[in-house]
Every structure is written in structure tokens, then in C-alpha cells.
Amino acid sequence: MIEFDQVNKTFTQRSATGRGKSVHALHDISLSIDEAEIFGVVGESGSGKSTLLRLINALEAPTSGVVRVNGVDLAALRPAEKRLQRRRIGMIFQQFNLLANKTVAANVALPLSLHRRRGMPGSNSRASTEATGRGSAETSGRGAAATSGRGAPRERALEMLDFVNMGAHAAKHPAQLSGGEKQRVAIARALVNEPDILLCDEPTSSLDSQHTDEVMATLLRVRQEMDTSIVVVSHELEVIRGACDRAAILESGRLTGVVDIAAPEARERFNSYSERARRYLEGGQQ
Amino acid sequence: MNEFGERLARYQGEIITSILETGAMLGWSLLAAVLIGLPVGTGMYLSRRGGPKERGWLYAGLNGFVNVVRSVPFLLFVVALIPFTRWAVGTSFGTTAAAVPLSFVAVALYARWAEQTLVEVPQATVELADSLGASTSQLVTRFLYPEARSGLVLSLTTVTISMISYSTIMGVVGGGGVGDFAIRYGYQRYEYDIMYVTIAVIVVIVMLIQAFGTRLSMALDHRSR
Numbered sequence: 001m002i003e004f005d006q007v008n009k010t011f012t013q014r015s016a017t018g019r020g021k022s023v024h025a026l027h028d029i030s031l032s033i034d035e036a037e038i039f040g041v042v043g044e045s046g047s048g049k050s051t052l053l054r055l056i057n058a059l060e061a062p063t064s065g066v067v068r069v070n071g072v073d074l075a076a077l078r079p080a081e082k083r084l085q086r087r088r089i090g091m092i093f094q095q096f097n098l099l100a101n102k103t104v105a106a107n108v109a110l111p112l113s114l115h116r117r118r119g120m121p122g123s124n125s126r127a128s129t130e131a132t133g134r135g136s137a138e139t140s141g142r143g144a145a146a147t148s149g150r151g152a153p154r155e156r157a158l159e160m161l162d163f164v165n166m167g168a169h170a171a172k173h174p175a176q177l178s179g180g181e182k183q184r185v186a187i188a189r190a191l192v193n194e195p196d197i198l199l200c201d202e203p204t205s206s207l208d209s210q211h212t213d214e215v216m217a218t219l220l221r222v223r224q225e226m227d228t229s230i231v232v233v234s235h236e237l238e239v240i241r242g243a244c245d246r247a248a249i250l251e252s253g254r255l256t257g258v259v260d261i262a263a264p265e266a267r268e269r270f271n272s273y274s275e276r277a278r279r280y281l282e283g284g285q286q
Numbered sequence: 287m288n289e290f291g292e293r294l295a296r297y298q299g300e301i302i303t304s305i306l307e308t309g310a311m312l313g314w315s316l317l318a319a320v321l322i323g324l325p326v327g328t329g330m331y332l333s334r335r336g337g338p339k340e341r342g343w344l345y346a347g348l349n350g351f352v353n354v355v356r357s358v359p360f361l362l363f364v365v366a367l368i369p370f371t372r373w374a375v376g377t378s379f380g381t382t383a384a385a386v387p388l389s390f391v392a393v394a395l396y397a398r399w400a401e402q403t404l405v406e407v408p409q410a411t412v413e414l415a416d417s418l419g420a421s422t423s424q425l426v427t428r429f430l431y432p433e434a435r436s437g438l439v440l441s442l443t444t445v446t447i448s449m450i451s452y453s454t455i456m457g458v459v460g461g462g463g464v465g466d467f468a469i470r471y472g473y474q475r476y477e478y479d480i481m482y483v484t485i486a487v488i489v490v491i492v493m494l495i496q497a498f499g500t501r502l503s504m505a506l507d508h509r510s511r
Contacts, residue, residue: 082419086416087419094409099411102506
């Protein structure tokens with residue numbers, strides 16, 4: 001479903017004097033993520049986790065190599081086609097990115113209203129899949145919570161808010177919600193188009209443990225009921241181990257391994273972050 | 287007091303006419319500010335260095351226009367613009383003609399305010415719009431304006447009050463208005479009491495506009511509640 005093929009990403013940082021300096025964010029990354037998988041990406045700050053995530057929905061373009069989503073190289077598409085493809089990929093952020101002046105329901109309905117206004121074949125992902133002919137058969141097998149994507153935006157938004165147990169807060173504004181509630185609203189917004197893929201950029205980093213559990217439980221329900229592939233980027237190893245099937249470990253922009261996640265073992269000591277992360281994600285203690 | 291009351295009653299019609307003339311000049315210039323200044327300011331925000339649609343040549347052009355209009359002393363600007371005004375509205379004299387240079391200034395002022403207000407919108411909002419596949423026009427109308435609306439209203443309030451100040455000298459091209467009335471009767475005819483009444487009227491108008499703008503801005507702002 002998602003393939004990274006020898007991907008490199010270099011940023012040019014401009015100084016105050018206007019001089020450019022190259023920063024290598026990712027080095028020669030090759031990996032694949034399967035359908036309906038919850039895939040984790042772990043690494044310390046600055047390891048390139050978020051850059052890797054943003055390459056999937058083409059918010060960043062690789063400097064070299066190819067990122068394919070459902071066989072499509074998004075970076076090679078024209079801007080309008082790229083926008084259309086992005087509508088099939090939901091994304092949630094560390095700081096939630098809810099629009100403060102819109103109600104909760106309006107925030108969730110926003111993606112639908114964008115599509116309807118433009119009259120593009122993407123008012124929901126299933127329609128988009130049919131239009132582009134690149135979707136998988138599984139995308140049409142969504143759960144009950146996602147079966148009425150052709151309804152009015154507000155009705156559909158309320159349906160998704162019920163799915164994340166936020167239906168009672170539809171008329172509130174984001175400032176009236178807790179962090180965990182905001183993130184669940186953001187999940188509802190990301191899912192309202194029935195995306196094939198959900199990208200989560202540090203979804204629990206600004207939450208306490210209780211809200212973290214609520215958000216992760218919601219993501220697990222998303223996978224169970226909607227068959228959505230989920231990519232979770234986090235520096236919190238517990239979060240990744242609690243929710244993901246596999247995880248990639250990044251260190252200084254290099255992929256040091258992809259591990260299958262299993263149950264915990266006895267506590268051990270490690271000499272490097274990669275070793276500790278690998279052992280912990282494979283079931284060991286931190 | 288009787289004498290003052292009699293003069294006030296005598297000039298009542300002219301005071302009302304001058305308020306209407308100021309209203310007409312303000313109306314045209316604010317219409318231009320919203321219809322032209324807001325898009326110009328939005329264009330500057332989008333095309334600026336590091337902006338969502340960086341275009342150096344476009345930013346240089348829009349920024350240059352705004353800087354030139356704002357830097358020329360207004361009285362000189364009114365006179366320098368007379369040929370254009372005559373071409374645009376068929377006359378260089380009267381309230382309609384006065385609205386032309388005022389509109390230029392309102393466009394430039396509001397464009398700069400709008401740009402600065404949009405810069406305050408969190409970068410996360412632009413990132414969200416990109417991730418949802420929003421086009422540039424959707425980024426502006428569905429994300430930036432809703433998030434910046436309270437600031438845009440406050441900016442327009444500030445521009446409105448500035449335009450009242452600018453409009454007071456439009457008597458030089460026969461634009462009339464409250465300021466022109468105050469100068470003609472207060473300064474040229476030495477009827478200072480009439481001038482003070484006119485100034486009081488202007489102060490009240492400014493206070494009402496500011497109060498309305500502040501309340502509207504607060505009502506539109508849900509960032510902290």
C-alpha cells in the first residue's frame with residue numbers, strides 16, 4: 001500500500017544572510033507498509049520521523065527515490081491531482097490543528113465541504129477510488145460508522161463525532177475541549193472522507209496518560225471497524241508498542257530496522273537508542 | 287447661549303449634509319478597502335518570502351504599491367492624483383472625486399493590516415489546509431479568513447477611523463464632509479463654538495465605530511472560549 005524506495009530528503013535551511021545550508025533529514029529509506037496495518041515510526045527528536053510521514057501525503061517531496069501510495073508516486077503528480085490524492089489520506093497532528101473559530105461539527109465537516117464546493121470526484125474516498133480506479137477492494141468494506149459518506153456534510157460530521165464519542169460536543173468550539181477531546185475531534189475530521197490511510201504525527205505527545213489511552217483506543221477502533229491503514233509517528237515507545245503491528249526505527253535520518261511488535265519481557269540495559277527501541281518494541285522492558 | 291443655539295439651528299442642515307458627505311467618502315473608500323485592499327493584502331501574505339505561495343516578483347509589486355501610496359504625503363497625493371481622478375470619475379471636484387484618493391489610501395492601509403493579520407494565523411492552519419487537499423482559494427476563504435476574521439475586523443475598524451481623519455482635508459477638492467465644515471465655519475469664519483461642536487461630533491462617531499468594531503471582533507473570536 002505504501003512503499004518507500006531508496007528515499008532521500010534534504011532540506012535547505014536559509015540563514016539570516018540568505019545563505020543556504022543543506023540538512024539531510026532522511027538517508028536511503030526503503031520500507032513498505034501493508035493495508036490495514038498499524039505501522040509505527042519511532043526515533044528521537046530530529047531523527048526524521050515527521051519528514052517520513054509528510055512524504056506519504058506529499059506535503060514534502062523526496063530529494064531522490066520514490067514514495068508510492070497505492071502504486072502512485074504522489075510527488076510526480078500535477079498539483080490538482082496531488083490535492084485529489086491527499087483527500088484519500090487523513091492526517092492528525094500533535095497540536096490537533098483544529099480551526100479555533102469553527103465549531104467542532106464544522107471542523108469535522110470541513111474536508112467534505114472542500115470537496116463539494118469544488119465538485120471534484122473526491123467527496124468521499126470511495127467515490128475518489130472509483131474515479132481514479134486505483135483503490136483496493138478492501139476500501140469498500142468499511143464498518144458501519146463509515147457507510148454513509150454521501151450524506152450531508154453536517155450529518156456525516158455528526159456521525160463521525162459519535163464514532164469517536166464526541167457527539168455531545170458538536171456545538172462547542174475547540175477552546176472548550178480538553179487535549180484528548182480535541183485529538184478525537186481531529187481523528188473524526190481525518191476520517192470523515194473515509195480515507196485509505198490515516199497518518200498520525202505524534203498524536204499523543206501533548207496528552208496525559210489517560211487521554212493518550214483514549215486516543216489510542218480510538219485508533220484501534222478505526223482499524224477494526226474501517227480497515228484503515230494507520231501510520232503513527234511517535235517518540236513514545238509505549239504508545240507504539242501498545243497499538244502497532246510493526247515499527248520502523250529511525251536514528252539520524254537512517255532506518256536502523258523494522259521490528260514486529262510483541263508482548264513485554266524482563267528489564268534489560270542497552271548501549272544505544274536503536275538497541276533499546278528495538279528490544280522494547282520486540283517485547284522487552286525499557 | 288441663545289446666539290450659539292440659533293447658529294447651531296441655522297447650520298443644522300449643513301452639519302447633516304457634511305456628515306452625509308463624510309459617510310459617502312468613507313463608504314466608497316471602505317468598499318475599495320474590502321474589495322481591493324483585502325485581496326492585495328492576502329496576495330502579499332501568500333507571496334511573501336516563506337509564504338504558502340512564495341512569488342518574489344508578485345510580492346515586490348504589491349508591496350511597492352502599498353509603500354508608495356502610504357509614503358506620499360496625503361495632500362500631495364490628492365493633487366498628484368487629479369488627472370487619474372478626472373479620468374476615472376469624469377471630474378476632479380466634489381465628494382465623488384474626493385473618494386478616489388481616499389480609496390487608494392484605504393486600499394493601501396487595509397492591505398498592509400490584512401497582511402499583518404494573516405501572518406498571525408498559525409502555520410499549522412496552512413499545514414492543515416495542505417493536508418486536506420485545499421486549493422489556494424480554499425486555503426484563503428475556508429481556513430485563513432475564518433481564523434483571522436476578528437483581526438481583520440479590528441484592522442478595518444482602525445482603517446475606518448484613519449479614513450475619517452484623512453477625509454477632513456478633502457475640502458481642498460470640494461469633497462465637503464465634517465472636517466471641511468469645521469474649517470470653513472470654525473477657522474475661516476472664527477465661529478469656534480461651531481468648530482468645537484463639529485469636533486465633538488467626529489469624536490462621537492469615532493468612539494461609536496471603535497466600540498462597534500471591538501464588540502464585533504470579540505463576538506467573532508473563539509480562540510479562547
